[in-house]
Amino acid sequence: xxxxxxxxxxxxxxxxxxxxxxxxxxxxxxxxxxxxxxxxxxxxxxxxxxxxxxxxxxxxxxxxxxxxxxxxxxxxxxxxxxxxxxxxxxxxxxxxxxxxxxxxxxxxxxxxxxxxxxxxxxxxxxxxxxxxxxxxxxxxxxxxxxxxxxxxxxxxxxxxxxxxxxxxxxxxxxxxxxxxxxxxxxxxxxxxxxxxxxxxxxxxxxxxxxxxxxxxxxxxxxxxxxxxxxxxxxxxxxxxxxxxxxxxxxxxxxxxxxxxxxxxxxxxxxxxxxxxxxxxxxxxxxxxxxxxxxxxxxxxxxxxxxxxxxxxxxxxxxxxxxxxxxxxxxxxxxxxxxxxxxxxxxxxxxxxxxxxxxxxxxxxxxxxxxxxxxxxxxxxxx
Amino acid sequence: xxxxxxxxxxxxxxxxxxxxxxxxxxxxxxxxxxxxxxxxxxxxxxxxxxxxxxxxxxxxxxxxxxxxxxxxxxxxxxxxxxxxxxxxxxxxxxxxxxxxxxxxxxxxxxxxxxxxxxxxxxxxxxxxxxxxxxxxxxxxxxxxxxxxxxxxxxxxxxxxxxxxxxxxxxxxxxxxxxxxxxxxxxxxxxxxxxxxxxxxxxxxxxxxxxxxxxxxxxxxxxxxxxxxxxxxxxxxxxxxxxxxxxxxxxxxxxxxxxxxxxxxxxxxxxxxxxxxxxxxxxxxxxxxxxxxxxxxxxxxxxxxxxxxxxxxxxxxxxxxxxxxxxxxxxxxxxxxxxxxxxxxxxxxxxxxxxxxxxxxxxxxxxxxxxxxxxxxxxxxxx
Numbered sequence: 001x002x003x004x005x006x007x008x009x010x011x012x013x014x015x016x017x018x019x020x021x022x023x024x025x026x027x028x029x030x031x032x033x034x035x036x037x038x039x040x041x042x043x044x045x046x047x048x049x050x051x052x053x054x055x056x057x058x059x060x061x062x063x064x065x066x067x068x069x070x071x072x073x074x075x076x077x078x079x080x081x082x083x084x085x086x087x088x089x090x091x092x093x094x095x096x097x098x099x100x101x102x103x104x105x106x107x108x109x110x111x112x113x114x115x116x117x118x119x120x121x122x123x124x125x126x127x128x129x130x131x132x133x134x135x136x137x138x139x140x141x142x143x144x145x146x147x148x149x150x151x152x153x154x155x156x157x158x159x160x161x162x163x164x165x166x167x168x169x170x171x172x173x174x175x176x177x178x179x180x181x182x183x184x185x186x187x188x189x190x191x192x193x194x195x196x197x198x199x200x201x202x203x204x205x206x207x208x209x210x211x212x213x214x215x216x217x218x219x220x221x222x223x224x225x226x227x228x229x230x231x232x233x234x235x236x237x238x239x240x241x242x243x244x245x246x247x248x249x250x251x252x253x254x255x256x257x258x259x260x261x262x263x264x265x266x267x268x269x270x271x272x273x274x275x276x277x278x279x280x281x282x283x284x285x286x287x288x289x290x291x292x293x294x295x296x297x298x299x300x301x302x303x304x305x306x307x308x309x310x311x312x313x314x315x316x317x318x319x320x321x322x323x324x325x326x327x328x329x330x331x332x333x334x335x336x337x338x339x340x341x342x343x344x345x346x347x348x349x350x351x352x353x354x355x356x357x358x359x360x361x362x363x364x365x366x367x368x369x370x371x372x373x374x375x376x377x378x379x380x381x382x
Numbered sequence: 383x384x385x386x387x388x389x390x391x392x393x394x395x396x397x398x399x400x401x402x403x404x405x406x407x408x409x410x411x412x413x414x415x416x417x418x419x420x421x422x423x424x425x426x427x428x429x430x431x432x433x434x435x436x437x438x439x440x441x442x443x444x445x446x447x448x449x450x451x452x453x454x455x456x457x458x459x460x461x462x463x464x465x466x467x468x469x470x471x472x473x474x475x476x477x478x479x480x481x482x483x484x485x486x487x488x489x490x491x492x493x494x495x496x497x498x499x500x501x502x503x504x505x506x507x508x509x510x511x512x513x514x515x516x517x518x519x520x521x522x523x524x525x526x527x528x529x530x531x532x533x534x535x536x537x538x539x540x541x542x543x544x545x546x547x548x549x550x551x552x553x554x555x556x557x558x559x560x561x562x563x564x565x566x567x568x569x570x571x572x573x574x575x576x577x578x579x580x581x582x583x584x585x586x587x588x589x590x591x592x593x594x595x596x597x598x599x600x601x602x603x604x605x606x607x608x609x610x611x612x613x614x615x616x617x618x619x620x621x622x623x624x625x626x627x628x629x630x631x632x633x634x635x636x637x638x639x640x641x642x643x644x645x646x647x648x649x650x651x652x653x654x655x656x657x658x659x660x661x662x663x664x665x666x667x668x669x670x671x672x673x674x675x676x677x678x679x680x681x682x683x684x685x686x687x688x689x690x691x692x693x694x695x696x697x698x699x700x701x702x703x704x705x706x707x708x709x710x711x712x713x714x715x716x717x718x719x720x721x722x723x724x725x726x727x728x729x730x731x732x733x734x735x736x737x738x739x740x741x742x743x744x745x746x747x748x749x750x751x752x753x754x755x756x757x758x759x760x761x762x763x764x
Contacts, residue, residue: 004704029718029720048430280715320385320388321388325390327385329677332680332681338390340389379387
């Protein structure tokens with residue numbers, strides 16, 4: 001029988017945002033030692049970890065310092081220096097998901113190519129080399145930057161040919177506009193041994209002002225056959241990418257009844273925050289289990305939920321000021337998460353609220369009240 | 383509408399053990415700043431808090447430093463210097479539960495007198511001044527130290543008159559031996575406004591070797607009328623004590639069908655650990671809400687559970703070594719908590735496991751497997 005000395009594992013996380021914070025809290029629950037690498041002192045994750053190394057995600061020395069001090073390294077964001085991580089990985093440091101997997105995902109065009117080449121259904125896409133390429137699928141068409149976009153940044157819809165003058169610069173590709181019935185997401189976990197578990201499919205609803213996922217309904221209210229297909233595609237996708245850890249597969253359910261993979265995140269994801277309150281094993285604990293090759297836990301959801309992101313209100317910056325908190329805390333089934341970021345800005349993810357209710361329609365109603373009531377403002381108007 | 387600036391509250395916790403740790407994790411989830419006072423560097427709570435002040439629970443300067451730096455102070459153990467806390471409380475520092483309440487609870491004889499005087503049912507009891515007092519209820523009889531006992535320490539059963547020579551020293555009292563059907567516990571939360579909520583009644587099962595609560599079954603499998611009576615007594619008890627925060631009321635259900643309060647803990651409690659996984663608001667978040675006068679959350683339990691304490695194995699000390707972890711993590715519905723104490727010793731509370739299952743008998747079976755499988759040993763044999 002295998003023995004574990006305390007601490008069970010020394011975990012290093014590149015990135016100290018909310019995902020790193022929630023990962024850290026679960027790792028500390030299980031008896032890990034956690035070190036964060038983040039340039040901002042007292043980052044959200046750094047506040048709850050054993051230690052924070054202050055440094056940039058691209059700083060070779062800091063990344064090596066982190067790897068040297070940890071049994072296993074992971075990250076809470078995609079924008080990490082894969083060149084350095086690959087060198088460390090090749091030296092034998094345990095870094096999961098593998099930087100080779102991360103590299104594929106970082107370039108959304110390569111990501112798409114890898115998936116489609118391996119039979120994963122994706123929207124039609126095409127690399128943009130000249131302006132003519134923008135016209136290949138007609139209009140409207142979606143243009144995306146290959147690297148570095150997130151939370152709606154790096155995506156542009158060209159409605160007609162005259163939008164070409166406003167096109168995104170840099171390396172981009174286009175995707176055929178899909179007639180979307182629903183945007184859905186499936187979390188998949190895969191550990192080093194290859195054990196795989198999927199979470200129930202969820203619906204994602206977007207804030208149109210900032211194109212940020214705003215509301216998640218779990219489980220998704222779609223036909224059983226689509227739930228099954230989405231989970232199967234998610235499993236196939238994580239295999240194609242040789243993913244270790246929790247991966248979020250964002251997908252489109254089209255009006256024609258097709259499921260297409262839109263984007264892959266190689267880490268716990270906003271669409272899985274509800275799992276903290278609703279699933280037997282939450283996505284953060286599952287990620288940690290997967291990358292340390294512990295057995296995966298059950299992903300069973302025991303109660304429906306709606307998750308709402310708390311975004312910084314437009315017009316404010318500086319120290320966060322929360323309105324409406326007392327009003328919502330008395331609603332049964334509310335869980336309020338605040339990420340402890342010291343500065344708000346418009347549409348920044350500042351926290352989230354999970355509303356659980358055995359009746360999902362009631363959860364949606366309560367979530368609407370929360371959305372109308374809680375505001376994250378800032379001490380400075382802009 | 384009330385506004386909260388980040389951090390929502392600066393919370394100070396006297397005591398950095400597992401209760402402080404779990405409280406801290408929930409406070410950090412909600413956007414608090416947390417400072418721990420504990421003599422052991424990198425205490426379990428200190429590891430996950432913003433800051434730890436290294437100092438003794440009885441050190442006046444350190445307690446004052448904590449109070450000065452926090453909006454509200456609480457504690458995770460009873461053995462705190464109430465003389466100092468009362469002085470700070472009288473100066474206007476917010477300390478909850480009030481040190482005056484804590485003082486009553488610290489002396490189990492005064493606690494019992496206060497409860498019985500106010501109509502709360504308790505076992506018959508009597509102060510021990512001379513040896514003759516030990517004989518007042520005949521034998522067997524339970525002798526208890528008035529102050530400082532915990533986890534079975536400070537309790538002695540005199541089976542017959544000849545045990546008198548082995549009696550406990552110091553200030554003690556005796557309690558009539560009760561014919562116990564079940565030991566149960568009820569958590570109650572009361573905030574500053576006086577809002578009160580109770581949690582479902584649970585059963586407590588004790589490890590006979592060390593007289594430490596070993597297993598908790600939630601909810602208790604007892605008749606509805608007893609559940610109702612226990613919750614009513616718990617509410618009355620928290621009112622009598624003017625308690626603010628979460629209080630655990632340990633009770634006896636006697637074979638005659640009476641409910642008697644055995645002991646009160648003025649804080650979150652081992653019998654409520656399962657609430658992290660099973661209730662809409664767990665005891666740790668509830669405690670924080672209560673002492674900061676936020677609205678209390680729903681205490682509804684959404685899935686049955688069994689909680690098992692992981693005690694240090696007899697015969698070991700030093701750095702903890704965990705056996706059987708991989709074996710249990712694959713059981714569906716397991717949540718493994720390790721407190722990050724750097725040294726184990728016999729019967730020390732090192733962690734716990736919560737097993738949830740919609741069928742409580744199945745949860746009990748799984749808990750038995752966990753109990754047989756996981757062992758917390760140490761690097762040194764004693």
